[in-house]
Amino acid sequence: MKTIEKRSQTNVNEKGITSMIPNILAMKKILLILCCSVVGLQAVINVTPFHQIHVEGIVKDISLYGDTLLIGTDKGVLHIYDYEKQVFLKQITLPKVKDFMGDEIDARVFSVDQTDGRYLLLSTAGKGGYSNLWIHEDNVTKELIFPEDKKAVIKARFVDKEYILLGYLSNEAVLFNTVSQKELYKVQLSPSKFSDFALNEHKTKAVFSCESGVLSVIDVQTGKLLHILKGQNVDNVYKVDYKNGIISAAGQDRRGALYDVALGQGTYIEGSFLIYATALSPSAKKVAFAMDEKNNISIYNRSTKQKLVELQGQKSTLNTIIFKDENTLFSSSDDSTVMMWKIK
Template identity: 35%
Template sequence: MNTVKILLILFMISFLNANEIMPTKIVNISAGATDLVINDNKLFVSTSAGRINIFNLKDFKLISNITIPQVKDFIGETNDSKIYSIDVLKNKILILSQGEKGARKIDIYENGKLSTIVPDTKHLFIAQAKFINENEIIFSLLSNELLLYNINEKKIIYNKQMSQSKFSYFALNENKKKIIIADESGNLKLCDVQTGNLLKTYKGKNLDNVFQVDFKNGKILTAGQDRRVVFYSKNDAFYKESSFLIYSCALNSKATLAAYSSNENNDVTIFDTSSKKDLCQLKENKMTLTKILFINNNEILVASDNDKINYYKIKE
């Protein structure tokens, strides 16, 4: 092998290693993370053990914990109430958690008190819930029904069946006027939040269940069981293929950067959505990813079924 070839191989190895990024910091949490929300310079982490950890976003020091009461399962055993999703609006925290005997409930935590909004006695199998404003929440059932709920009036504004496919995930746009709904069909439905009316269907790119979807700056990103991460812009759509199921994905605020779980080692690949070029890979994620969240263009959080969150700086 001549000198030029040796130098070329060494350069390529060096280039690949330079694009592999290790965590700058590891944040310890109560159990596997189920959702991450950033609000008012704080990081809110919901866990599978019925606890919300609240951290200072600047140094990741723990500020406080919120613990949801334990519940009884079908056979009467007491277990931690798994939290499925959270949201934060001003000083209120919206919490979707496991209720009694397999049902689910929605609570609001405010001023140290937990108030039930949708009780488990309704026997609803709610998959995800988010604030629309101080008086309205939106949530989806596993049966792929979308519901808008008025908190003050304790009334369902609408209940619409999105499709016959099992619900997977939804994402709201920045002003919370539109919602993207993903399900096991691979199709995406763009709906009006206040009416529930269908505005557009995106189909043909994901061929199977979409585990997660993100919606930023009018752009959409999906994480597919078919090993495809699909990026939709106004006039175009393309996908990248992975060697493994893609469980999680995220966009930065301008949707110029996209991140997705890209292999069986739970590495996260970040690519430029304009050039489609892979930029780097985030390493050392130990378990199946549950959430990726950009703090800004240079900082990103990666959570999993593990009791740790990895914090990365893309550029030092």
């Protein structure tokens, strides 16, 4: 009898152990998932600014040209800064303008660029809310678009030394000849209000964004509409970038959109706040978005959407992000500081 009882007990133990195996395996699976999640979280690197550039006034736009950074401010000034030597090389100051009360105020410089010894400045014309376009060359500043022209130009960039691409508030794309001071074409892209445009690296194509969330890609030389990209943003797209056949779009709808232009297909990364700025690395393998209310800049692997780096330290609402190379960035916001970042 004792032998039988012992065998019965052994069978019960074997059954208990057997029944526990699935639970142990399930626990191991959960632990593995948690470990992977922790590793994923640890993989995101927090980075503070490598260098800070301080100017007088609020920075409205920045652009890169070689080893120089151009900084336009609301004090009517374009600063040219050598970021390698960390010194200011030049300062261009525009004449004051009159507001609607007739008082003299600083012209707000809100779009800047450089090519072949020429500097471009787009500024407010004061009363009426129209724009001035200036070219500075050989220490002479020449006005190309006057207040009397009543043009509401929001952004300007050099295509080459002779031609400038303009974005009008009315969402019209314009190619402007600096010699004849005439518009070669004026293309209405949509009835929605213009937000931003970006040239590709060869300056042969440009993408325009507007308050509808629809993106328009044009041929720069002719103004011909090549692509309409939509579906990823459903509201205003504040900023766009265009590199290596890829477009990134910063949306009011908290979506950081990405489009493959050739395929006409897109996707997006969800943010936690309005996304005011974006940039692509030269290879378009990395994308930066201002993803949260703290003005941190999140950098992702574009293909996998994996967050790689978070840039922390911006104090105001971001307006521009620029990749110099795959691991160096500049950013500006609505304050007097431009930040330089190294992510490796």
